Amino acid sequence: MRRAALALSLAALPLLAGQPLTYADGPTKLAGYVALPAGAKGKVAGVVVIHQWMGLTDHERKVSDDLAKLGYAALAADIYGDGVRPTNTGEAGKLAGSFKGDRALYRRRIAAAVETLQAQKGVDASRIAVIGFCFGGTGALEAARGGLPVKAVVSFHGGLEVPAGYTPGPIGAKVLVCHGADDPWVPAKDVAAFQDEMRQAKADYVFVAYANAVHAFTQKEAGSDNSKGAAYNEAAHRRSWQHLKDLFREVL
16 A cells, blocks of 8 residues: 555656666666656655667657656666767667677676665665566566566567577566557467466466557657558557556556
8 A cells, every 4th residue: 555655646746857777787888867756745656668670769768758757767787888879770779689699798787787776865766667668668578587676567569589598487467568560570379488488487478469550650750651560550559558657657
């Protein structure tokens, strides 16, 4: 009851101006962005936001700001490294692929963001979630697979492929997958394999497929042409954000 009351009391909190936050994974410097709710009474839950394949952009910063307005402390993570930003989709594909090919490294970068957020003043280290978009959606699922100390993970139009050689183990975090029903980049076989993985892991998961939505449906910069395989969908964006809020109200 206390958590529910706290979540409601924070619903209308103003944003404490977001700002860059430098942290590290070993010797690798990372350049993130943190947004905190202003005037919160007591410690608040935290959310790590993982970027899409182009790296940390205004999209993830805005998501972090929106989460802070809901009463959560949010850290937009930097997976690639300070100053490492693709300049085109070719470079983005190679860079994202290097992390998808090294899941241990990807999990370590996510863990660094989780630990950094837990260490922020006013954050309840026991109430952390991870969300991500596209490449970052894959990362959110890796946080669950890797057993990171998080209560929930949310993947928005993320890759669902089960890592090669991975044997599903118990998953403790609640899992929400927000998927474009017509996403050409996530084949039906990946959806089926992912759902089998969740069953084997005895995970508490929700899988939602949004009609007429393709890849990148939360990102306005993707345009509106579904035939390109990636496009913004207002209804899917709005509904998926509501699903996130419902999960966080329950879990955080």
